[in-house]
Structures are given as structure tokens and as C-alpha cells.
Amino acid sequence: MRLKNYIILLACVLAVNTATAQETSKKTNRLTDSVTEVYNVLKVNKNIKQGLYQAVYQENIPVATGMYDNDKRVGTWRFFDPKGKLMETYDYSNGKLGFEAPETEVSNLRYFADIEIDSADVVNKPVKIGGRYFGYLPYVQLFKLPKDIWDIDRNKYIAQVELLISPLGRLAYYWVHITGYNYDRTIKMSLNLPNEDDKIFKPATKNGEPVACRIIIRARITEYGNLDFLAK
Structure with a gap:
């Protein structure tokens, strides 16, 4: 019984540590006079992006949106022009271009x-x-x-x-x-x-x-x- 309790306790400690390690804080950064990026970084390492990323034109039009996992872009990202028109989709997990708008x-x-x-x-x-x-x-x-x-x-x-x-x-x-x-x-x-x-x-x-x-x-x-x- 003691061994079982120890295993359960160890699992709980690991779960708490993992959750703490993934705690994030929000950051903003101006890319140009018109575009600001908004994203999350790990609290334990503010150089590592984690979770949702958005770049926004004039504070209200997203021009890029996607997800980070341990500072790597993952899944499908979507990229738009300043009027909100979809310009491209790219699957970073599989390295595949999904869509490219005509010139x-x-x-x-x-x-x-x-x-x-x-x-x-x-x-x-x-x-x-x-x-x-x-x-x-x-x-x-x-x-x-x-x-x-x-x-x-x-x-x-x-x-x-x-x-x-x-x-x-x-x-x-x-x-x-x-x-x-x-x-x-x-x-x-x-x-x-x-x-x-x-x-x-x-x-x-x-x-x-x-x-x-x-x-x-x-x-x-x-x-x-x-x-x-x-x-x-």
C-alpha cells in the first residue's frame, strides 16, 4: 500500500511540475509601424514561445495566426493581407504549403x-x-x-x-x-x-x-x- 501511495504522490508531483513549467505570460512586440505581434512565452524561460501567436495590423486585423509548441511553429498557420484576405496557409508540422493566393x-x-x-x-x-x-x-x-x-x-x-x-x-x-x-x-x-x-x-x-x-x-x-x- 505504501508503494502504491508513493507512486500516486510521485505522479501528482510530476503533474504539478509539468503544469508549472507550461505556465505562460503574454508579450507584445511592434514589428512595423502598422503591425504588432501578440504571443505567449513560458514563465520559466521568456525566450520560448508557447501557445497562440497573432500578428495584428492596426490593432484589429490579424495578418498571421498559428500555434507554437516549445518555440516551434506547429500545425496549420494562416497568413492574411492588411485587408484580412487569406494569402497563404502552411502546415508546419508536415512541411506542406496548403494554399497560396493568386498574384x-x-x-x-x-x-x-x-x-x-x-x-x-x-x-x-x-x-x-x-x-x-x-x-x-x-x-x-x-x-x-x-x-x-x-x-x-x-x-x-x-x-x-x-x-x-x-x-x-x-x-x-x-x-x-x-x-x-x-x-x-x-x-x-x-x-x-x-x-x-x-x-x-x-x-x-x-x-x-x-x-x-x-x-x-x-x-x-x-x-x-x-x-x-x-x-x-
Whole structure:
């Protein structure tokens, strides 16, 4: 009987310890001037995300939603544009792209591959997990306006982010072009991104064969000197 009681007591202690270890606290973080992420972290280790994650545009429109388990994305995540339109679904547990919204003329992204294409070729653009809005936020949020042009009129200057994606699906270079009145400057950005996943793409293909492709993101300069997508 004593052994049985000890086993029951041990099981209860383990259950309490497990429950305590999974206790979480809520955190918020601003990704851009327009997007804030809201998620939970373990109380015992605030670097580990656990449970529901949401990124919200202007405080009321989710642009990304999914679950974390021990700091890993799990299950199906959904990614939206700032108007709430579904752009992509991705199953992180099985590594499968479920849905990718068709490209439209109003997209802020443009694609350029230096290859010959004829009418019989089947060409697919690169795909970024996270969709064509949330998935590309890291490349606009990392930019900071140089001090020598900090006082420019933001409305009179144009910004473009340029990414080169290799046939292996890796980010090969990352530039920002700033143009305005009598001004034209290209700034080379570091490839040492904080998140390794931001270097990985599903590459463009021609007839099933991977090819290099440039992605141009049309952006605006914010009042804080960062970049954000052009409003539509």
C-alpha cells in the first residue's frame, strides 16, 4: 500500500511540475509601424514561445495566426493581407504549403528572372512561407534611414527592397534602393538576418527546374525612418 501511495504522490508531483513549467505570460512586440505581434512565452524561460501567436495590423486585423509548441511553429498557420484576405496557409508540422493566393496587379511584389521564356514554358514565381505580406515584413522592418538623409520629405522619396533568391531557395543578396529629387542611392543590407528562416524560400522554377529570381518590394519610408508596404 505504501508503494502504491508513493507512486500516486510521485505522479501528482510530476503533474504539478509539468503544469508549472507550461505556465505562460503574454508579450507584445511592434514589428512595423502598422503591425504588432501578440504571443505567449513560458514563465520559466521568456525566450520560448508557447501557445497562440497573432500578428495584428492596426490593432484589429490579424495578418498571421498559428500555434507554437516549445518555440516551434506547429500545425496549420494562416497568413492574411492588411485587408484580412487569406494569402497563404502552411502546415508546419508536415512541411506542406496548403494554399497560396493568386498574384494580382495590385501586389507590391514584382518578380524578374534573367532567363528566356517562350509560350510553352511553365514558370512559377518564388514563394515565401508567411505569404506576400507577413512573410516579407522582415525585409522592410530591418531598414533604417541613413542619418545623412534623415530630414528628407518622406512623401517625395521612393523605396524599393530588392531580394535575389538563388536556385537553391536561399537569399543571395538584399538591397534597398532610395530615389528622390536628384537622389539615387543603393544600400546593401546584411544577410546576417536574426531569423534563419528569413533566408529560405521556395525557389522560382522554369519547367520544374529551379532558377534564380529577383523580387522587388515597393515600399514607403515611414516617419520613423523604417520601411513599410505601400498602402493600397
